[in-house]
């Protein structure tokens with residue numbers, strides 16, 4: 001399942017992040033890629049270790065954690081550290097698969113889902129589409145600034161060359177509490193159903209209680225703590 005969530009960052013938050021990011025220093029993106037991805041990674045990564053970088057990460061992380069649809073779709077257990085990437089002048093990121101594991105020690109996580117939060121207005125750069133291989137063909141997106149694209153880390157994907165302007169994004173990975181993608185999709189459907197039914201039914205109604213019980217018990221069956 002691949003979805004685009006609109007306005008995970010509001011226009012104000014995009015502006016705030018963009019202005020903070022403009023004060024950061026950058027280094028070659030190949031430094032943070034795995035051995036195969038390194039060959040095709042042609043972008044730069046912001047240094048987020050200082051106070052400004054920390055402020056950026058905090059702002060974005062808070063928006064991610066409170067987003068109800070992202071929570072329902074991803075069932076996040078752990079988030080990777082966020083990265084800010086920039087591509088211009090024909091840069092991009094050729095077809096690759098993300099590393100299965102990231103980080104080390106207690107911070108090590110399995111990458112179940114990858115996401116990109118677009119920070120640049122799409123009218124300000126040419127190219128730079130994110131293209132993800134799906135069983136039904138390539139899914140190509142270039143959404144508005146503030147939108148988040150969530151897709152399975154199991155896929156081959158690429159960022160098409162940026163032929164003019166500059167593409168700035170925030171990327172990260174999620175280890176889901178529900179490892180199996182099919183199980184995650186069933187739970188996402190049920191959560192959407194719950195949200196729809198909640199408009200007509202009281203939370204204490206037998207229907208809503210049974211649905212709550214079903215979702216909770218499927219999480220026990222399929223989820224990791």
Ligand SMILES: O=C(O)CCC(=O)C(=O)O
Nearest residue numbers: 093098116130159169171
């Ligand atoms: O920039 C993007 O949209 C995706 C980047 C990517 O695939 C990666 O960092 O592994």
Ligand SMILES: [Fe+2]
Nearest residue numbers: 096097098157
């Ligand atoms: Fe990737």
